[in-house]
Amino acid sequence: MMVNSDTLLRAPGTTLRSVTSLFIFILFCAVTTATSSRAEILSDTPRPYDIAHRGGTLRLAAAASGGTLDPQINYSSQYINLFANVYDGLTTFKKAQGPDGNIVVPDLAENTPVVQDNGRTYIFTLRPGLFFSDGKPVTTADVKASFQRIFKVGSPSAGSFYSAIAGADLCLKTPATCTLSAGITDDPLHRTITFHLTGPDNEFLQKLAFTHAVILPADAPDHDTGNTPLPSTGPYRITAYDPNKSLKLERNPYFRQWSAEAQPEAYPDAIEYSFGIPDETAVTAVQNGQYDWMAESIPMDRLGELGSHYAQNTHVMPHAAMYFLAMNVNIPPFNSLKARQAVNYAVNRKAMVIFYGGPGIARPICGMVPSALPGATDFCFYSKAASPDAPVTEWKSPDLEKAQQLVRESGTYGEAVTLITADTSVEMAMGAWIRDMLQHIGYKATLRPLNRAVASGYMQNSANHVQIALKDWATDYPSPSNFLDTLLGCENFHPNSDSSINIPGFCNPDIQRLIDQVKTDLNLTAEETETLWRTIDRMVMAQSPVSPLIEKKTVLITSPRLKNFFYTPVNQLLFSQVWLH
Structure with missing residues (x-):
């Protein structure tokens, strides 16, 4: 159903009764879809990796790119959700559907930390045998340098998320000379990293699980890398980026699954993101199978059509x-x-x-x-x-x-x-x-x-x-x-x-x-x-x-060939876990 926007955008004093009547069946379809989607989440159970569903290229569409590729700077959901398949922190949110997806689990750390000194000291042990996508091993020095880099590059969450680390106050004032020497110490021999906080932080583990705290090589530039991708630890690496046209992810040859809860083995061989696809065009393209998913919100004049004729591939999902x-x-x-x-x-x-x-x-x-x-x-x-x-x-x-x-x-x-x-x-x-x-x-x-x-x-x-x-x-x-x-x-x-x-x-x-x-x-x-x-x-x-x-709520549409719709409460559709048939 197409609705003339001039009819809708009247002076605010105008009654909405006529506007509302135009959308009655849209709202009915939305409610019906939401109910079925919630049932789908609650009934879903984890399944082991099935190699029979491995392969293919996942095709994503967006009206525009999501900005910088620097994972410690980008604060757009468009790329943060993508980065969940590319980068890792010491902790992460469990890659699970439903409420379990809010649980913090160890990621590059091999277990939950030892917490001492009334919540002021956190001791992590780095997993052995980790590598970046360029083949270099992940070390405790990389962990320390990554947290210093958060302040040096002016990460948007540096103050709100990581200011409790000892020395962060000086790093916020003079980022270029940030060392966090008092706040983070490491022991390469025993692979331990110790965080010293100036005071307790009830949400510290959750903040460590956020994208801005991903671990990068110690020699990563101390500035926004813009269109240049950084080496990663997850199942994918970014191999090409033109912010005016497209972005491509391919398998990370050095990735080996260390925890299915933290970073499971991926199914698609590659992910291609095309830019410059307006939302109205993207809806039709996903319906026709030209793309498998779109980043933009669904235009309101398409919701009735989707609810009536494309309900099986329309997902209304809970999200804060x-x-x-x-x-x-x-x-x-x-x-x-x-x-x-x-x-x-x-x-x-x-x-x-x-x-x-x-x-x-x-x-x-x-x-x-x-x-x-x-x-x-x-x-x-x-x-x-x-x-x-x-x-x-x-x-x-x-x-x-x-x-x-x-x-x-x-x-x-x-x-x-x-x-x-x-x-x-x-x-x-x-x-x-x-x-x-x-x-x-x-x-x-x-x-x-x-x-x-x-x-x-x-x-x-x-x-x-x-x-x-x-x-x-x-x-x-x-x-x-x-x-x-x-x-x-x-x-x-x-x-x-x-x-x-x-x-x-x-x-x-x-x-x-x-x-x-x-x-x-x-x-x-x-x-x-x-x-x-x-x-x-x-x-x-x-x-x-x-x-x-x-x-x-989040309204998502997927192509008919996309199977195993895998939605987590933090990262939404987890691209690494979908099947392409």
């Missing part, structure tokens, strides 16, 4: 992910709290649900913690008849009158505002609606879509003076810290850097103290931890540096 508006708290007009609160009151989250595909795959959210995580948001300040002093439990409808009042009280009425989005169909549709909403409450608003490959970096760099941006975000590992600390923690605002994940430039000392407490207090129970995250979530939303819009 969301869309939100990031508002720059350091420049007009959103350096005004009332202006930021106005946006939260005015945004029509029901419209955002529809643009993403309907309530079968998305739902409104008023805080920063999706329901798939512990400590999930359970309040709404910014809805009709709600306020920070009298919240409701869930979002009901926008309050445009309240929003207009707050804009006038803020003194920002009539100011020019530019909204930045990526140029995908879904995000441009959302962006056009939000632009109209901003105009409706009193701003001279314009929409500026950017190529998806550069949009995130542009939004994050304060030198670009981005006032407001539409951003999607998915969990790096299953914790509220990925949304409340990573996106809004003081240590994650780096002025004039494309790697500043804290797009609003938000820093609140009181909130940061609570974040630091929940990350470091070893005596907190699970219930106390969840309570603290909910408190932090409420404090953040009272300040409104962001406007949460929707939490979403």
